[in-house]
Amino acid sequence: MARRLAELSGRVAESAANAPAEILEAAPFLETSPEEAARWVAELPEGEEQDRAALVVVDRWSRLNPSDAAAWTTGFAEGTLREEAMYLIARRWGMGDDRGSAANWLETLPMATSRDRAIEAFVMSADGYDIELAAEWANRIEDAESRATLVEGTAQRWLSEDNEAARAWISKAQLPTGLAERLLTVE
Numbered sequence: 001m002a003r004r005l006a007e008l009s010g011r012v013a014e015s016a017a018n019a020p021a022e023i024l025e026a027a028p029f030l031e032t033s034p035e036e037a038a039r040w041v042a043e044l045p046e047g048e049e050q051d052r053a054a055l056v057v058v059d060r061w062s063r064l065n066p067s068d069a070a071a072w073t074t075g076f077a078e079g080t081l082r083e084e085a086m087y088l089i090a091r092r093w094g095m096g097d098d099r100g101s102a103a104n105w106l107e108t109l110p111m112a113t114s115r116d117r118a119i120e121a122f123v124m125s126a127d128g129y130d131i132e133l134a135a136e137w138a139n140r141i142e143d144a145e146s147r148a149t150l151v152e153g154t155a156q157r158w159l160s161e162d163n164e165a166a167r168a169w170i171s172k173a174q175l176p177t178g179l180a181e182r183l184l185t186v187e
Contacts, residue, residue, distance in 0.1 A: 094125025
């Protein structure tokens with residue numbers, strides 16, 4: 001999973017690096033009015049260029065106002081663009097001071113691959129600040145394999161930081177079959 005997230009981060013960075021020249025020229029516009037930039041992106045011809053432009057806007061907008069950027073991306077069709085955009089927003093929001101609002105946003109997302117990717121990004125960011133919140137969200141991923149991998153990694157970090165609190169959470173959480181036992185037997 002870490003490799004998949006690294007690949008996704010790389011694609012997002014590549015999208016920004018390969019953004020159409022018009023977007024790079026409009027960078028001040030993006031900083032002052034991401035809503036206008038979003039409207040401009042909507043007018044671009046559908047396709048790869050529009051998707052790259054959208055990711056640049058999401059990246060900038062999520063720095064200024066992740067809530068508004070998140071609202072914009074919920075209108076994207078399920079697919080790669082939505083996954084990457086939600087990943088970007090959740091990653092930034094998870095590192096910020098308002099992780100509660102990020103969690104509230106995640107609650108509103110329908111079960112889909114894009115929701116799982118957003119949760120993965122949120123967990124990987126939030127676990128450095130609020131590992132219990134990160135563990136709770138890791139356990140909400142729909143895809144069983146991704147959930148088990150992320151819960152296990154988060155729980156292992158937590159066990160190394162605060163063994164007692166992590167063990168208490170592991171004992172009470174409804175974890176994938178055999179995971180709690182495996183985690184609690186590790187010394």
